[in-house]
Amino acid sequence: MNIHIIWDEANLPIIKSNLSNVIDVIDDTIAVSFDTWLFSSNGEFVIEFYHDGQTIIGLK
Template identity: 60%
Template sequence: MSLLDECIEALGENVHILSETDREKVIRDFESSFPFTEWGRIEWENVTYHADVSTVDEIISFLNQNIDEYSNVIYVIWDEGTLPIIQSDLDKVLEVIDDVTAVSFDTWIFSPYSGYVIEIFHDGEVKIGLK
């Protein structure tokens, strides 16, 4: 079983693998919502509202402080271009975050509906920000 398969299994019923067309749309939305460096990280100095976080509680606290009602529907995007994008809910993804981040080096949890992203970089740095 691959790490992707293990991740999908850990997420359970509330996971959907996007079609190629939907994947491309999410990538376009993601890239137009946040500035990126040439090496593929979000340019956080150009994101007005962002924070370094290290716990799930800090992520939830940031969202509660900055968004009146945030959407729990998110997309998980990995840096490996051959991997699919999956749709799930934030609570479940955070519950099994080790399975999610094991799939590839860098991971983004993106909500186009509420305009937030969580970037989990392979060196352990985690940031959250609003578009």
């Protein structure tokens, strides 16, 4: 499943990747910036990794 990775830093790019690849390196992915969002390409879900350690999953 393809997802888009978005960080809260405006000068960082939005990256498209495969969900299973991102999960394999999730610690490195969320270390890039304070807040990180994973959006599914088909709009089915969003996962937010908040800077205080909280993770929120939103489903369609």
